[in-house]
Amino acid sequence: MSRPLRWPLLIIVTLVATLAITGFASLGTWQLRRLHWKIDLIERVDARVHAPAQPAPGPADWPAITRPRDEYRHVTLHGTFLNDDEVQVYTPSDFGPAYWVMTPLRRDDDSIVMVNRGVVPEAQRDPATRTAAPTGPQTVTGLLRLPEDQGWLFSQDNRPEDDAWYRRDIAAIAAAKGLGHVAPYFVDQEKTDSDTWPRGGQTVVSFRNAHLSYAITWFALALMVLAGYALFLRHELGRSRGGSGES
Incomplete structure (x- = not known):
């Protein structure tokens, strides 16, 4: 026997699912942008580290020094x-x-x-x-x-x-x-003589880059919510038609 759709429940679940999917997808997209930024940062820093040494900035250049442009x-x-x-x-x-x-x-x-x-x-x-x-x-x-x-x-x-x-x-x-x-x-x-103290050359140039795994996690959550919403719709439509979708 068919039953009418439960519109209040359908509207609430649709709104919640839409917000969750949009939110998770937005976070995944943001992490992808961060991934590209981090890769670019790593490449730029690596180029600075291995470039020929240039004179260190003098007093006239001090006000213009910034972390993104000058560090390393x-x-x-x-x-x-x-x-x-x-x-x-x-x-x-x-x-x-x-x-x-x-x-x-x-x-x-x-x-x-x-x-x-x-x-x-x-x-x-x-x-x-x-x-x-x-x-x-x-x-x-x-x-x-x-x-x-x-x-x-x-x-x-x-x-x-x-x-x-x-x-x-x-x-x-x-x-x-x-x-x-x-x-x-x-x-x-830089390191000068490994047998004496203090020992230079100990700078660790390392940047944690987990943005891809974070992006995958957020997109996976969006897909899980979408799949759950699809199952909910299937159940509700089956219930209203009196078909096999009713539990």
């Missing part, structure tokens, strides 16, 4: 290390608990660039336990990095008053050391 540029700079103002920034590493050795380098124009000379294990944190720091004019080649002035979830805050550092916040380090005319970036020095 392969640069070179000349100057003299201010070894007495070295700062160690805690980091986990392949060597266990370790520290980045951040040392100011004063250039010929009297500007200062913080150089991450590399990593040292906790046992070599004290400069007296390592090879003597370089003195006199130096040439440094490495990758331009932007400051870590924002904390991450569960990360500890820098405590300049205790000389305890957990982020490479250049402005905070410069203020603690009383340094002026400091570049708004630092340079991760």
